[in-house]
Amino acid sequence: MNYMIEALNLIEANKISSTEIGDVLGKTGQIEGVHALNQGMFKAGEVKVVYAINNSNYEVHKQLAEGDGFKDKILFIYNVNCDRAIFGDLVSKYIMLYKRAKAIVVNGKLRDAHTLIKEKYPIWLEDVSPIGCVNHINGPEIDSSLLAEIKEKYDSSIMVCDDSGVVMIPKDKINEKLITKLQFIEFQEDIWFYCVDTLKMSTYDTVCLKKYLEGDLLDKKLLDKLAEFQS
Template identity: 45%
Template sequence: MSNISDRIIEYLRKNRVSTTEVADCLGKSGAIDGIRAVNRGHYVAAKVKWIYAHGESNWGVHEQICELPEDYIIFVDVFECKNRAILGELVTKYILLYCGCKGLVVKGNVRDAAALIKENYPVWCEGFNPVGCFNRQLETDIGEELKLQHKEKYDESIMVCDDCGVVWIPKEYHTEEFYQKLENMEKQEDIWFERLDYYKENTFEIVCQKKYLQDEYYQRRLLENK
């Protein structure tokens, strides 16, 4: 891994940095609202490939997934589908097993819940609906301008997915400064739990007063880690 995006992903995976911690590094932001894990215990951090469904049709989804990059998270955006399920077991299996993608995030509903749970697929979505989209080719589309805007926004960005949900790291955050924020967040978490478990400080002393900053031992540690 060479570029900064790959280094960030490597650090996220190696340290299993949670969506909570990543959102904190993004200034308490970044969550894809309403998205939750279908199966517990999965952790995925990877680059994003954006696709979309619209007009209550799944035709475009099938067309867009003919070729997908391995090791990516596939993010399915949804436009005007009236809460219909965008995809189910067949598409999920194709994307994750046969295309080798890391995870699947759907900004809408999915179906075949029993099968997705049984196979323990790494899928995140808004919810379930047995009523799916129609397999029909539409004469209209979401428009080239909107399509290009969303591709530029999401393609090659990073998503982190765990039991808490999905956090999106925009490309403008793929910097050395953000990498350092992730490292500092991990160090802070270690210190906070040490102060809680070993020193028996309360959370007001740890989080608000930050009493550990007055501790000579921690001052030395901070200097050594610079």
Template identity: 45%
Template sequence: MNDSSVVLEVINIIERNRISTSQVSDALNKEGVLNNFRPLVYGYHKVGLVSYVYTHSNSNYHLHQQIENVPEGSIVYIEGFNCEGKALFGELVAKYLLLYKRCKAIIVGGLVRDVHSLLKERYPIWSFGTTPIGCSNSLPESNDYVNEQVNQSRARFENAIIVADDSGVVLIEKEKINESLKQRLQFVELQEDIWFYCIDTLKWSTYETICRKSYMNNPLVLPANLQTKLKEVMPDESE
């Protein structure tokens, strides 16, 4: 398991500097994106430890059961199996998690409903889409396939970090949360500042700036503060 201090530092770096999902994915070597998620409401930037929840077989019984125990400040990742295009939850669950359980956001591997209310309250939710048809709340029969999938997902999401913004959702798996990641996050953020300086102030082309990285061979073209930061956060391997 990762050192909890490193996990908190990574979360703080991303949150404090509002590092985007695009930059986080760059720091992960263009990996980590969870496909097909779209924000219900635009303008949010959320980062936190994952609390994994699942449900299956056209029922959200297990979802209701598990969300009683989600920790405050987490990002709830809800995964649905065999729910046949039905919404996993709506307004009540969203309000319970975000208002009363004080979770940061909800990432839904499925559909949601009661969208008029979710939009009105501007709840930070990312999902695959919407529908008016919801799951039942009856206890489904045990399913060996689902149990196997849940075990795989829980191993992947437990102790991981999620970052979500207008571009989508990125997962930082626990094996990648380390000192090297902290350095790369700081580097990609600084690199973007340098790129904008080269293009906006020096009037370089994007080819000269991004592909050739001419500032690396001639760092004196950069202001002193950017030169200093570049030396401080330069990764062991070039980008």
């Protein structure tokens, strides 16, 4: 089984949210400080990472021009020492239209916010700014060990992006156990809302005490699987 494809099929078919993915990962995985630029979007995909460094976007341009494998990937721009907007409308259009990426995630700032919003690009970022990076080399090259660390951590991981932010599933967790948890996270949510809305149980009894695991509320096979998921 290709666990990457299977996981993405489950996430996309069921629109499993970043919140639910965070639960699957034990309340971990958030890309800190990153939020959606445009509301109401949902993207999930394999990650391809490039970096920006020293308040310059020169390296971003170069990596996009010389690299491949961006199609249908979530492009993560990893920020190294950039407090200005890394790029804006032109590069975003190039990434989405010509490199055919699925979405853009950047742990930094972008510019041309009015156009990025108007075009409804699927972008998640820390902030916007009118002041952009320069387009030439602006300092020392990235340390080779840091670059290797960035690529090892982010390339071929999965990111799930929505209005709550971005959560990353590390590639070492893309396995059979993940598939099992994804298959039941939606069912657990359905059970919780059923308990509160229909059975009028308190959230304390439902979420904390999990009283729905007692008695004959659910089929025993489903109870056993839920208990396994929650263990």
